[in-house]
Amino acid sequence: MRVLIAGIDGYLGWTLAQHLGVRGHEVSGIDNFSRRAWVAEMDSHTAIPIENMATRLNALNEIHGVEVDFHVGDLTSYMFVKRTIERTKPDCIVHFGEQPSAPFSMKSPWHSTFTHNNNLNGTLNLLYAMHEHAPKTHLLKLGTMGEYGTPNIDIPEGFFEIEYRGRKDTLPFPRQAGSWYHQTKVHDTNNIMFACKNWGLNSTDIMQGVVYGTQIDTMTDPRLRTRFDFDEAFGTAINRFCTQAVIGHPLTPYGSGDMKRGFIALRDSMQCLELAINNPPQEGEYRVFNQFDEVYSIYQLAEQVKDAGEKKGLAVEINNIDNPRTEADKHYYNPDSVKLRELGFMPTKQLHEELSIMLDDLLTHRQRIEEKKRVILPKIRWKE
Amino acid sequence: MRVLIAGIDGYLGWTLAQHLGVRGHEVSGIDNFSRRAWVAEMDSHTAIPIENMATRLNALNEIHGVEVDFHVGDLTSYMFVKRTIERTKPDCIVHFGEQPSAPFSMKSPWHSTFTHNNNLNGTLNLLYAMHEHAPKTHLLKLGTMGEYGTPNIDIPEGFFEIEYRGRKDTLPFPRQAGSWYHQTKVHDTNNIMFACKNWGLNSTDIMQGVVYGTQIDTMTDPRLRTRFDFDEAFGTAINRFCTQAVIGHPLTPYGSGDMKRGFIALRDSMQCLELAINNPPQEGEYRVFNQFDEVYSIYQLAEQVKDAGEKKGLAVEINNIDNPRTEADKHYYNPDSVKLRELGFMPTKQLHEELSIMLDDLLTHRQRIEEKKRVILPKIRWKE
Numbered sequence: 001m002r003v004l005i006a007g008i009d010g011y012l013g014w015t016l017a018q019h020l021g022v023r024g025h026e027v028s029g030i031d032n033f034s035r036r037a038w039v040a041e042m043d044s045h046t047a048i049p050i051e052n053m054a055t056r057l058n059a060l061n062e063i064h065g066v067e068v069d070f071h072v073g074d075l076t077s078y079m080f081v082k083r084t085i086e087r088t089k090p091d092c093i094v095h096f097g098e099q100p101s102a103p104f105s106m107k108s109p110w111h112s113t114f115t116h117n118n119n120l121n122g123t124l125n126l127l128y129a130m131h132e133h134a135p136k137t138h139l140l141k142l143g144t145m146g147e148y149g150t151p152n153i154d155i156p157e158g159f160f161e162i163e164y165r166g167r168k169d170t171l172p173f174p175r176q177a178g179s180w181y182h183q184t185k186v187h188d189t190n191n192i193m194f195a196c197k198n199w200g201l202n203s204t205d206i207m208q209g210v211v212y213g214t215q216i217d218t219m220t221d222p223r224l225r226t227r228f229d230f231d232e233a234f235g236t237a238i239n240r241f242c243t244q245a246v247i248g249h250p251l252t253p254y255g256s257g258d259m260k261r262g263f264i265a266l267r268d269s270m271q272c273l274e275l276a277i278n279n280p281p282q283e284g285e286y287r288v289f290n291q292f293d294e295v296y297s298i299y300q301l302a303e304q305v306k307d308a309g310e311k312k313g314l315a316v317e318i319n320n321i322d323n324p325r326t327e328a329d330k331h332y333y334n335p336d337s338v339k340l341r342e343l344g345f346m347p348t349k350q351l352h353e354e355l356s357i358m359l360d361d362l363l364t365h366r367q368r369i370e371e372k373k374r375v376i377l378p379k380i381r382w383k384e
Numbered sequence: 385m386r387v388l389i390a391g392i393d394g395y396l397g398w399t400l401a402q403h404l405g406v407r408g409h410e411v412s413g414i415d416n417f418s419r420r421a422w423v424a425e426m427d428s429h430t431a432i433p434i435e436n437m438a439t440r441l442n443a444l445n446e447i448h449g450v451e452v453d454f455h456v457g458d459l460t461s462y463m464f465v466k467r468t469i470e471r472t473k474p475d476c477i478v479h480f481g482e483q484p485s486a487p488f489s490m491k492s493p494w495h496s497t498f499t500h501n502n503n504l505n506g507t508l509n510l511l512y513a514m515h516e517h518a519p520k521t522h523l524l525k526l527g528t529m530g531e532y533g534t535p536n537i538d539i540p541e542g543f544f545e546i547e548y549r550g551r552k553d554t555l556p557f558p559r560q561a562g563s564w565y566h567q568t569k570v571h572d573t574n575n576i577m578f579a580c581k582n583w584g585l586n587s588t589d590i591m592q593g594v595v596y597g598t599q600i601d602t603m604t605d606p607r608l609r610t611r612f613d614f615d616e617a618f619g620t621a622i623n624r625f626c627t628q629a630v631i632g633h634p635l636t637p638y639g640s641g642d643m644k645r646g647f648i649a650l651r652d653s654m655q656c657l658e659l660a661i662n663n664p665p666q667e668g669e670y671r672v673f674n675q676f677d678e679v680y681s682i683y684q685l686a687e688q689v690k691d692a693g694e695k696k697g698l699a700v701e702i703n704n705i706d707n708p709r710t711e712a713d714k715h716y717y718n719p720d721s722v723k724l725r726e727l728g729f730m731p732t733k734q735l736h737e738e739l740s741i742m743l744d745d746l747l748t749h750r751q752r753i754e755e756k757k758r759v760i761l762p763k764i765r766w767k768e
Contacts, residue, residue, distance in 0.1 A: 078493045109462045109512040113505045120504070120571075121497045124564075128493040152553040153546075162537075162546050167716070169536040174555040175574065180508075183578055187504075187571040190559065194567055198710045198766055326582045332551070382582055 001277060002026045004088045006075060006126070007096030008068070009053055010035050012142070012211065012269065014226045016094060018218040019270040020277070021066030028069035028088040030097060034118075035227070035234070038104060044231035044375040047243060047365050048214060051223045059223035075122030082129045085137075092138040092277045093130070097122055098188075102146070102179035102325075103380040104233040112180040119184040120191070127195040138280040139203040140273065141192055143185045145262050145292060145335065147207060149176030150328050155335035158205065158288025178327050179382070189288075196286035203285075204276045209262030209292025211269045212238045213354050214361040226266075228362070231375035237298050238263070238305070240376050242355070243369045245309035245316045246362045252377065255323030257299030260333040262292025265349040275343045290337040293347045301351075308355035312363070324378040385661060386410045388472045390459060390510070391480030392452070393437055394419050396526070396595065396653065398610045400478060402602040403654040404661070405450030412453035412472040414481060418502075419611070419618070422488060428615035428759040431627060431749050432598060435607045443607035459506030466513045469521075476522040476661045477514070481506055482572075486530070486563035486709075487764040488617040496564040503568040504575070511579040522664040523587040524657065525576055527569045529646050529676060529719065531591060533560030534712050539719035542589065542672025562711050563766070573672075580670035587669075588660045593646030593676025595653045596622045597738050598745040610650075612746070615759035621682050622647070622689070624760050626739070627753045629693035629700045630746045636761065639707030641683030644717040646676025649733040659727045674721040677731040685735075692739035696747070708762040 003020055007013040008029025021027045031053070039045060051059070053070060060066045069088060073080035075097045085093075098119040099105065105115040123141070130137050148155045151174070161170045172193065175186040192203050219225055229235045230243040241251045264272070272291050281287050296304070302318045309316040323329070362369065387404055391397040392413025405411045415437070423429065435443070437454060444450045453472060457464035459481045469477075482503040483489065489499040507525070514521050532539045535558070545554045556577065559570040576587050603609055613619045614627040625635045648656070656675050665671050680688070686702045693700040707713070746753065 076497075078497075109509060112512065113460075113462075113508050116504050116508065117501055120500050124497050124500065125493060128496065151555060153548045153551040153555075160548060162548060164537045164544060164546060167537040171535060171537075171558040172560065174558050176556065177574070177578065178582075180575075180578075183571075183574055186574055187567075190561070190567055190570055191564075194561065194564075198562075 001091045002089060003277060004090035004093045005029045005096065006093060007031060008070065009033055010096055011227050013096045014056065015216055015266060016270060016273060017068055018060060018064065018224060019216060020274065021060060021068065022064050022218050027066065028090065030071050030073060030075065030084055032072065032074045038099065039229055039231065039234050042231040042233050042375055044229065044372050045368065046227035047230055047362055047369050048225050048228040050225055050227050055223055059221055063221050063224065064218060075125055076118060078125045078128065081125040082133060085129045085134050090134065090137055092140055092280065093126060094140045094273065095123065095126060096142050099181065101233040102181040105181035106179055106382055107380050115180055115184055120187055123188045123191060127192065127201065130201055131195065131199045135199065135201060136283065139192065139201065140276055141188065141203055141205050143189055143205050143207050144182060145207045145209045145290065146182040147175045147177050147186045147189060148173065149178055150331040150333060151176065152332050157290045157336050157339050178325070193286050196284060200284040202281040202283055204281055205286065205288045206276065207288060207290045208269070209264050210236050210238060211264055211266055212236065213266030214358050216267050216270055230369065232378045232380060238301055241302055241305040242358050242362055244376060245305050245314055245359065246366050247369050247373055248315065249373065250317040250319035251302040251305060252319055252321045253298045253302050254321060254325060256329045257302060257320055258297050258329045259327055259331065260295055260297045262295050262335060263351060264291060264293045265354045267349055268293055268347050272340050272345055275340060275345055279343050289339045290335050291340060292337055294351060295333060304351055305355060308352060308359055312359055324381040326382040385475045386473060387661060388474035388477045389413045389480065390477060391415060392454065393417055394480055395611050397480045398440065399600055399650060400654060400657055401452055402444060402448065402608060403600060404658065405444065405452065406448050406602050411450065412474065414455050414457060414459065414468060416456065416458045422483065423613055423615065423618050426615040426617050426759055428613065428756050429752065430611035431614055431746055431753050432609050432612040434609055434611050439607055443605055447605050447608065448602060459509055460502060462509045462512065465509040466517060469513045469518050474518065474521055476524055476664065477510060478524045478657065479507065479510060480526050483565065485617040486565040489565035490563055490766055491764050499564055500568055504571055507572045507575060511576065511585065514585055515579065515583045519583065519585060520667065523576065523585065524660055525572065525587055525589050527573055527589050527591050528566060529591045529593045529674065530566040531559045531561050531570045531573060532557065533562055534715040534717060535560065536716050541674045541720050541723055577670050580668060584668040586665040586667055588665055589670065589672045590660065591672060591674045592653070593648050594620050594622060595648055595650055596620065597650030598742050600651050600654055614753065616762045616764060622685055625686055625689040626742050626746055628760060629689050629698050629743065630750050631753050631757055632699065633757065634701040634703035635686040635689055636703055636705045637682045637686045638705060638709060640713045641686060641704055642681050642713045643711055643715065644679055644681045646679050646719060647735065648675060648677045649738045651733055652677055652731050656724050656729055659724060659729055663727050673723045674719050675724060676721055678735060679717060688735055689739060692736060692743055696743055708765040710766040
């Protein structure tokens with residue numbers, strides 16, 4: 001398969017490039033290095049050092065014999081998107097090329113509109129370019145489980161059949177996202193659904209849980225490592241907890257920590273994405289996969305990190321802090337995740353195993369975390 | 385009440401300014417004259433001549449003693465929005481300031497992203513400025529019945545209580561919009577709902593049906609008239625049919641014409657908006673009103689125009705043409721519209737009466753329609 005990865009310089013993009021490349025897919029990629037700039041804006045850096053793109057690509061070729069056709073550019077330029085699709089002729093476009101941080105989107109009016117323009121225009125340009133130049137190409141779009149919010153009923157995979165006043169229909173499941181970033185993913189979902197219906201495009205919209213992990217098997221050289229962010233905007237709770245454990249800072253769940261989320265290991269996320277690529281939708285089909293493995297509360301997550309840290313001789317405390325976000329902490333949470341398992345998804349790593357590997361990796365780079373430890377605690381508040 | 389009208393130079397904005405002004409509200413307004421530019425881009429003009437803003441404002445003052453505080457500017461500039469809200473201190477902001485045409489949004493990738501940026505950023509800026517400088521102000525936002533699409537169940541007003549797998553919740557009603565323009569209204573709806581929940585703002589989101597009519601009682605001078613578009617992008621089906629009847633061209637319903645829509649007279653739309661302004665939501669409340677009076681199919685609409693035209697001695701034929709849009713033509717359609725009636729809404733004009741007035745008005749300007757008659761038939765296609 002020819003796979004074009006938008007956002008190939010990011011945490012998931014760079015990992016997927018290797019994962020697909022060593023499995024014989026022809027990989028091309030797009031990035032404008034925005035993630036590096038946004039993390040720099042947060043006055044932070046990746047805990048695990050990464051190389052520039054030229055060095056990354058050379059290493060991938062040298063070590064695994066994988067050649068990636070890389071295109072620098074911005075998805076918000078239609079001419080760039082169109083030209084790159086014409087040149088790379090992908091069977092599948094994996095779209096990671098968005099601003100992925102909820103706190104970053106909540107920083108200011110500028111950050112909110114920037115996130116909207118960046119994320120929506122990029123996706124719209126991909127849809128138009130596919131319609132005009134690659135109508136059979138499969139768009140594999142990364143959304144988030146956060147699109148659904150926390151309804152008081154089960155969460156199906158994208159659609160549900162309901163009865164209302166004696167009549168039935170199958171409808172998109174209502175979305176109740178909790179930040180501007182999450183809203184942009186909902187808007188994308190609506191736009192992609194419309195493009196598939198109107199133009200007969202085909203797409204898999206992945207509602208992904210929180211991805212954790214520092215490694216996959218191909219990362220046998222330091223030049224092949226992927227980024228690991230721990231600042232309040234680009235670091236997930238799990239990343240922040242791991243770095244806090246490493247530098248001896250108490251883990252800081254927000255609020256009660258009782259909010260539940262779906263989680264998946266980086267390796268298993270790669271497995272899922274490859275399954276979706278290898279099993280594309282029908283022409284004109286828009287489908288939604290909920291992509292996660294286990295559900296934990298944020299407090300349970302902290303306890304698992306504490307446990308993993310203590311096994312390595314670290315002294316780890318948990319110290320809940322005020323929640324800077326607006327979110328329900330006591331809530332029902334029972335999302336489906338069946339479709340990927342039907343395609344063959346078999347989780348290979350569970351949280352406690354992966355946490356041990358992550359902590360080992362991060363302990364090697366304790367100094368880099370110490371240097372930037374002021375970026376971990378939240379300053380961006382949902383109500384300010 | 386102090387009411388700030390965004391989009392005060394438009395069809396509804398200019399009419400509402402008069403309607404509220406003569407009823408003693410303090411009216412201020414914002415516009416950047418985009419609508420005039422977009423209609424010019426379509427190589428068209430309003431069938432009923434309108435004046436420039438300075439002349440309009442002078443006439444409104446001279447004839448009705450109404451002074452409007454007008455601010456030229458673009459809602460996509462946060463500084464402009466913030467400054468104007470600080471200066472005008474509105475109790476209510478009526479937000480008409482968006483690109484309102486489905487075909488215009490479907491013209492090209494540029495028109496799609498432009499409509500997204502223009503509509504979403506404007507609304508985001510209003511929400512941020514309200515949050516920071518006017519948190520009690522009521523945002524009266526114009527959405528469209530088109531947000532809902534045509535589900536096979538009744539359409540409630542924004543939310544519905546459902547049972548799913550034995551559990552109950554009240555959720556936003558799923559939206560299935562059929563153009564990029566309609567999608568931007570859905571995105572706005574999601575963003576406003578989030579802003580009310582997160583920041584405690586209050587808003588009425590109006591899902592409005594198609595508005596028709598050329599007059600309200602205050603338009604006693606030619607300088608007070610509001611625009612009437614008939615090109616394929618900015619003219620509604622009803623406007624296009626009326627102009628076709630006037631110039632002796634067959635009325636051209638798209639496809640079978642069996643698609644049903646909700647309609648409301650311009651006078652009654654003003655009545656509804658004033659009711660919403662005078663009965664604001666609670667602090668933190670986000671509510672949805674479905675604002676229409678009667679439901680007709682597009683073919684029934686054509687028949688009514690034919691009938692009204694024939695009563696004036698016009699020879700009117702109906703000649704269905706290929707549908708340039710992607711839309712269901714045979715569908716269930718049973719939307720609620722209860723909340724405005726509960727506030728006191730009493731429809732005053734029905735379609736056949738208003739059509740007679742519209743045709744009289746348009747017959748006076750037959751030459752202006754003849755001049756631009758090439759803009760009526762559709763060239764923008766949903767699938768190209």
